[in-house]
Amino acid sequence: xxxxxxxxxxxxxxxxxxxxxxxxxxxxxxxxxxxxxxxxxxxxxxxxxxxxxxxxxxxxxxxxxxxxxxxxxxxxxxxxxxxxxxxxxxxxxxxxxxxxxxxxxxxxxxxxxxxxxxxxxxxxxxxxxxxxxxxxxxxxxxxxxxxxxxxxxxxxxxxxxxxxxxxxxxxxxxxxxxxxxxxxxxxxxxxxxxxxxxxxxxxxxxxxxxxxxxxxxxxxxxxxxxxxxxxxxxxxxxxxxxxxxxxxxxxxxxxxxxxxxxxxxxxxxxxxxxxxxxxxxxxxxxxxxxxxxxxxxxxxxxxxxxxxxxxxx
Amino acid sequence: xxxxxxxxxxxxxxxxxxxxxxxxxxxxxxxxxxxxxxxxxxxxxxxxxxxxxxxxxxxxxxxxxxxxxxxxxxxxxxxxxxxxxxxxxxxxxxxxxxxxxxxxxxxxxxxxxxxxxxxxxxxxxxxxxxxxxxxxxxxxxxxxxxxxxxxxxxxxxxxxxxxxxxxxxxxxxxxxxxxxxxxxxxxxxxxxxxxxxxxxxxxxxxxxxxxxxxxxxxxxxxxxxxxxxxxxxxxxxxxxxxxxxxxxxxxxxxxxxxxxxxxxxxxxxxxxxxxxxxxxxxxxxxxxxx
Numbered sequence: 001x002x003x004x005x006x007x008x009x010x011x012x013x014x015x016x017x018x019x020x021x022x023x024x025x026x027x028x029x030x031x032x033x034x035x036x037x038x039x040x041x042x043x044x045x046x047x048x049x050x051x052x053x054x055x056x057x058x059x060x061x062x063x064x065x066x067x068x069x070x071x072x073x074x075x076x077x078x079x080x081x082x083x084x085x086x087x088x089x090x091x092x093x094x095x096x097x098x099x100x101x102x103x104x105x106x107x108x109x110x111x112x113x114x115x116x117x118x119x120x121x122x123x124x125x126x127x128x129x130x131x132x133x134x135x136x137x138x139x140x141x142x143x144x145x146x147x148x149x150x151x152x153x154x155x156x157x158x159x160x161x162x163x164x165x166x167x168x169x170x171x172x173x174x175x176x177x178x179x180x181x182x183x184x185x186x187x188x189x190x191x192x193x194x195x196x197x198x199x200x201x202x203x204x205x206x207x208x209x210x211x212x213x214x215x216x217x218x219x220x221x222x223x224x225x226x227x228x229x230x231x232x233x234x235x236x237x238x239x240x241x242x243x244x245x246x247x248x249x250x251x252x253x254x255x256x257x258x259x260x261x262x263x264x265x266x267x268x269x270x271x272x273x274x275x276x277x278x279x280x281x282x283x284x285x286x287x288x289x290x291x292x293x294x295x296x297x298x299x300x301x302x303x304x305x306x307x308x309x310x311x312x313x
Numbered sequence: 314x315x316x317x318x319x320x321x322x323x324x325x326x327x328x329x330x331x332x333x334x335x336x337x338x339x340x341x342x343x344x345x346x347x348x349x350x351x352x353x354x355x356x357x358x359x360x361x362x363x364x365x366x367x368x369x370x371x372x373x374x375x376x377x378x379x380x381x382x383x384x385x386x387x388x389x390x391x392x393x394x395x396x397x398x399x400x401x402x403x404x405x406x407x408x409x410x411x412x413x414x415x416x417x418x419x420x421x422x423x424x425x426x427x428x429x430x431x432x433x434x435x436x437x438x439x440x441x442x443x444x445x446x447x448x449x450x451x452x453x454x455x456x457x458x459x460x461x462x463x464x465x466x467x468x469x470x471x472x473x474x475x476x477x478x479x480x481x482x483x484x485x486x487x488x489x490x491x492x493x494x495x496x497x498x499x500x501x502x503x504x505x506x507x508x509x510x511x512x513x514x515x516x517x518x519x520x521x522x523x524x525x526x527x528x529x530x531x532x533x534x535x536x537x538x539x540x541x542x543x544x545x546x547x548x549x550x551x552x553x554x555x556x557x558x559x560x561x562x563x564x565x566x567x568x569x570x571x572x573x574x575x576x577x578x579x580x581x582x583x584x585x586x587x588x589x590x591x592x593x594x595x596x597x598x599x600x601x602x603x
Contacts, residue, residue, distance in 0.1 A: 020426075026506050027427025033414040034437065034481060037474025042440065045451035052451060059457065109344045112337065122589065123348045126355065129585040131535040133553040134578035137560055138358050141567055147370045149357045181351065192597045212336075233442065241446045244537045248557060262446045269450050270542065282447045289444050 053280035058273040070280035080256065080264060081281075088261040090172055092239045095179040100232060103186035104224075110187070111194040121191065128185035136248040139178045140165065143249075150177075165250050168257040175245055175258060186231050193227040194220070222305035229304045233293060240289055261285055362571035369567050383572035387559070390569060393576065395548065396555035403468055403551060404533040410472035411480050411529035412522055418475045419484025420510045424496065434485070441478045453542055467543045468536070472529065480525045486598045487521035488514060524595035527588050531581055552577045 028035070053070055055063035074081050106124055110117060127135060142149045143164040151161030164174040201219050210218070243262045246252055252259035252267075265285070269278035361369060362383050364376040387393060421427070422434045456467045475481055491514065499509050515522065537553045544550060550558065556577050563569060585592065 023425060024427040027421050027425035027430065030421030030425055030506070030510075031418045031433070031475075033473065034418045034475035037471060038440070040455075041452055041471055041474070042443065042448060045448040045455065048454075049447070049451040052454070059454070106344070106347060109340050109347075112340060114341055114344065118589075120344060120348055122586065124351055125585070125592075126582060127351060129531065129581050130578045131537075131553060131581060133535075133537050133556050134574040137556060137570060137574040138354055138578075140560070141361065141571060142354050142357060144567075147567075149353060149374075152372070152374075153353075181354065184351070188593065189596050192593065196597075237442055237444055241444055243446075247541075248560060265446060265449070266538075269453070275450055275454065278450045282450060286444060286447045293442060 049279040049282060052276050053283050055276045057275040057279075059275055060273075063276065066276070070277050071284075073277070074280055074284065080259065083256050084259050084261045084264040087172065087257065087259055088240060088242070091176060091179075091242060091260065092236060094173075095176045096232065096235045096239050098176070099180055099183050099186060099235060100228065102180055103183035103231075104190050104228065106183060106187045107190035107194055108220075110191055121188065124184035125188050126184065127182040128188070132244045133248060135178070135182070136245050139181075139245075140249050143174050143178075165258075166254060168255045171250055171254060171257045175242075175249070178245065179239075186235070189227060189231060190224065193224050197223045225304045226306060229300055232300070233296060236292060236296065237289055240285070240292075358571050358575055361567055362575050364568060366568055383568035384576070386566075386569040387573040387576065390563060390566075391555055391559050391573065392547075393552070393555060393573070396550050396552045399549060400534055400551040400553075403465055404530050406465075406469050407472040407533035408526050408530045410469065410474075411476035412526050414473055415476040415480035415525060416484045416515060416518070416522065417510065418481045420488055420514060422481065423485040423488035424493075424514075425506065437478050437481060441482075449538075449542070456543065462543055463546050463549060464543075465549070468533070468539050472533070476525075476529060480529065483525055483595060483598055484518070484521060487518050491517050520591065520594055521598065523588070524591040524598070527584065527591055528595060531584065534581060 052063060054065060054067055056066050056069075057063035110121055110124070114120065130138075143151075145151055145161065145163040145166060148164070150164070154161040162170040164170050197220065201223070202215055205215050205219060241262045242260050243266065246258045246260050246263045247266070250258040252263050261281070262285070265278050265281045268274045268281065357374065360374050360376065363379045363381070364371075365378065365380050365382065368376055422430060422437070452467075456462060459466075461467060471477075495513055495517075496509050499513055504512070535553065536551075537557070540551045540554045541557070544554060547558070556573055559570065559573050
């Protein structure tokens with residue numbers, strides 16, 4: 001018996017290793033599209049852009065090595081760079097937290113036993129499926145100072161609305177308001193999450209005499225925290241790269257008040273043909289986003305509740 | 314016994330009293346008001362686009378009579394049919410690429426055991442957080458060096474190389490829910506892994522495939538910055554670029570402008586209304602386990 005099993009094991013072993021090798025080869029062949037894509041469109045570009053960022057490069061002539069000059073100019077000579085940093089930080093600081101709270105709030109409202117729930121969900125989600133170019137054009141008209149929808153609505157309640165996109169003080173708030181119009185994109189994710197919370201948790205809490213507020217604070221929030229956290233991170237990264245609205249609606253104006261980081265990067269690259277300078281900007285942006293993401297992880301991740309024994313990997 | 318009755322009581326209370334409280338009606342009211350605010354710009358768009366030219370700046374948002382003149386004007390001012398054809402062409406090839414390659418890669422990560430699979434998959438996921446703006450310039454230079462500016466290649470090729478971590482993740486998650494016995498028996502019958510993927514896994518994954526097909530179609534259709542960077546020949550323009558050109562040339566002709574925006578947005582809104590459950594499904598598949 002024992003001899004037979006040893007014999008069988010000896011026979012099996014080489015077959016297993018051959019199969020193992022084959023399986024490894026097959027596996028890498030299957031994921032090869034991603035490997036090629038990653039190397040060609042992410043890894044190589046990132047590395048080569050470090051080199052570009054140390055050169056003066058207008059595309060027509062070969063890059064010319066200038067050391068850290070681009071970075072020096074960015075930090076010490078280019079006032080516009082600081083303006084774009086401020087504008088972007090302003091936009092992120094308001095649109096991300098407000099969008100998160102508002103989207104979550106709508107999801108909470110929708111998660112109650114409400115008639116025609118799919119209809120309301122559709123209504124709130126529509127802005128998220130509208131092409132950004134179409135919503136930008138629509139909002140130019142909504143924000144038009146004299147005949148636009150927003151100022152007409154404000155006039156109804158006796159408020160003389162500002163010039164919005166024509167006013168340096170109101171252009172950023174205008175774009176933030178527009179971003180809040182699209183909170184449905186996050187809402188639908190929260191809603192799916194809320195519906196995944198086991199009902200027994202609430203029932204058990206009710207047995208223990210918990211009121212709605214307790215249930216919300218001790219069940220809903222912890223159970224939703226991974227989803228909220230994920231959306232916070234993705235929201236920060238995406239808002240830092242706001243481009244289309246500013247490009248289409250204001251071109252960065254008035255007086256650079258909506259000149260966001262990526263818009264300025266884009267102008268340097270494709271309007272002024274300063275590829276080296278734009279590459280330096282890209283790397284600075286990468287570092288900024290990395291640091292902020294890591295900080296967010298450090299501060300918030302310990303508070304995020306991951307269900308014990310949840311299926312992973 | 315006492316415990317049981319207590320439990321019954323409290324359950325009954327939470328089921329009947331709570332949802333019908335004042336708070337419930339207040340919540341509903343807030344929800345409806347919010348929905349009105351969200352819909353108002355859409356209504357504004359449609360109403361403006363259907364107004365006669367001399368009424369666009371009128372205080373009354375409702376036109377005296379409805380006219381499609383603005384839509385006709387939009388077509389004559391800008392070659393929208395060409396743009397629509399271009400957008401459609403790119404979106405279909407983009408979608409085909411994403412569906413094919415992201416499911417290949419997703420299957421690899423879901424079912425084939427290869428060395429370093431788990432860390433590599435986590436790495437794929439972490440690239441989701443990479444800001445796209447960082448590779449904007451160097452990728453442009455790559456395409457320029459290949460002399461492929463003003464072609465559709467830069468907009469299509471990345472879709473055929475996995476299409477991005479989101480789609481790979483979604484397909485992998487779905488493949489993992491399919492029981493393994495089917496593959497086992499096919500393998501015993503001598504089917505290759507590629508055949509198993511194509512003839513067994515893909516047909517079983519229709520819901521997930523539909524979801525990524527819709528998402529990727531939409532991604533391509535809505536893309537603005539890609540075409541903006543790579544296309545300068547007007548005859549190659551996509552709809553978003555055409556609309557952008559329209560804005561810069563006819564910036565205050567609100568009627569035709571709104572008609573044009575409506576035409577760009579309309580297909581996506583219809584697609585969403587028709588395929589809503591696939592959107593929700595895609596979110597359930599990815600959003601929750603992230």
